[in-house]
Amino acid sequence: MNVILLLIAASLFLGGCGLAIFLWSLRTGQYEDLDGAANRILFDHDHPKR
DSSP states (O other): HHHHHHHHHHHHHHHHHHHHHHHHHHHHHTTTHHHHHHHHHHHHHHHHOO
């Protein structure tokens, strides 16, 4: 029974840490430009040297 209580506490702690990291990433703008990186990979705008 003590092991179950320890596992529940550990899972709640890890879930809270994951939620805190997710909320931090939202506040710092990590998900603002989702299409920009995909477009930069597909469309190369560098001109070749002649």
